[in-house]
Amino acid sequence: MSTATARAHPNIALVKYWGKAEEDLILPVAGSMSMTLDAFATTTTVTVRESEEATDAEDSFVLNGTPATGTALDRTTRFLDHVRELAGSSARADVVSVNEAPTAAGLASSASGFAALALAASRAYGLDLDQRSLSRLARRGSGSACRSVVDRYAVWNAGTDDATSYAEPIDAPEMRLVIVTVDGAQKQVSSREGMRRTAATSPFYDAWITSTARTLEDMVAACKAGDLTAIGEITESHALRMHAVIASALPPVRYLAPASVAAFDTAAALREQGTFAYATADAGPNVCVLTTPDAAEDVAAALTPHGQVRIVGPGPGAHLTEEAAR
Numbered sequence: 001m002s003t004a005t006a007r008a009h010p011n012i013a014l015v016k017y018w019g020k021a022e023e024d025l026i027l028p029v030a031g032s033m034s035m036t037l038d039a040f041a042t043t044t045t046v047t048v049r050e051s052e053e054a055t056d057a058e059d060s061f062v063l064n065g066t067p068a069t070g071t072a073l074d075r076t077t078r079f080l081d082h083v084r085e086l087a088g089s090s091a092r093a094d095v096v097s098v099n100e101a102p103t104a105a106g107l108a109s110s111a112s113g114f115a116a117l118a119l120a121a122s123r124a125y126g127l128d129l130d131q132r133s134l135s136r137l138a139r140r141g142s143g144s145a146c147r148s149v150v151d152r153y154a155v156w157n158a159g160t161d162d163a164t165s166y167a168e169p170i171d172a173p174e175m176r177l178v179i180v181t182v183d184g185a186q187k188q189v190s191s192r193e194g195m196r197r198t199a200a201t202s203p204f205y206d207a208w209i210t211s212t213a214r215t216l217e218d219m220v221a222a223c224k225a226g227d228l229t230a231i232g233e234i235t236e237s238h239a240l241r242m243h244a245v246i247a248s249a250l251p252p253v254r255y256l257a258p259a260s261v262a263a264f265d266t267a268a269a270l271r272e273q274g275t276f277a278y279a280t281a282d283a284g285p286n287v288c289v290l291t292t293p294d295a296a297e298d299v300a301a302a303l304t305p306h307g308q309v310r311i312v313g314p315g316p317g318a319h320l321t322e323e324a325a326r
């Protein structure tokens with residue numbers, strides 16, 4: 001029996017992932033780029049049981065003190081199956097996970113969750129994966145999780161197969177995100193379902209794929225040049241393009257609420273005044289405004305009418321906090 005504990009944080013994409021080229025391996029239709037956050041960590045402990053126990057035994061998964069059942073447990077077991085295959089083991093495991101993100105923040109916990117699980121489980125099963133292999137493994141749980149393996153800023157290379165689809169670090173200027181938890185959250189379509197529906201029904205989907213590949217090239221060039229204005233402009237326009245292609249699905253999906261749109265307007269008004277502020281939003285109504293460390297407090301203050309605000313910066317990739325072989 002051996003055990004390992006790992007910690008990982010969510011990430012916010014500045015160039016978005018929306019759509020799969022292959023569902024089982026979770027290969028995206030295009031690459032993406034993100035900031036790993038310094039807040040809202042998931043901490044996960046995996047304990048591998050004695051391998052002699054009955055083969056029909058099940059894994060267990062306790063999330064924030066509550067035993068998981070149904071889809072949440074199935075997803076964890078399917079993920080552990082990938083780890084067992086890599087490790088050549090059939091032993092079951094007990095997974096205990098604590099997620100620090102408040103539910104209302106609407107930050108997808110699947111990225112931090114599967115990044116922490118990938119590291120804790122791989123170590124507990126005796127594997128010693130390099131960052132690329134760990135990113136590939138995390139991707140099998142949730143696409144965006146492959147980026148949370150990486151410190152600070154990450155580019156997920158779309159790739160064409162399991163070996164070539166992984167995230168790696170990219171240098172970028174020091175930035176902050178102001179997370180606005182907007183009022184009036186609405187019922188959401190899951191990212192997974194929203195992606196399928198967009199791919200199956202949007203007449204704009206092909207253009208989304210080809211333009212995202214170009215956008216990522218532009219973003220990588222802007223990061224290399226340290227061109228903050230270009231990074232901001234790309235971030236906001238790419239987010240709006242993602243919401244546009246999603247809105248063009250049938251039946252349509254609209255993740256942004258009126259308060260979300262108002263937060264985008266505030267970012268635009270801040271820019272008019274000469275403040276660096278560019279908005280983005282994921283598969284929900286909350287908005288993240290990209291800004292500089294110097295301007296973060298002012299940007300946060302301007303956004304308070306739209307909801308609760310929290311300033312976050314670039315944080316660490318998945319890392320071990322404890323390990324023991326018993």
Ligand code: 2P0
Pocket residue numbers: 011012013015016017018026032108110111141142143144145191192281282283
């Ligand atoms: C992103 N999102 O790039 C985009 C922007 C949401 C909007 O990655 O099906 O939970 O597990 O691969 O990773 C959310 O998608 O989806 C996501 P799966 P995931 O951050």
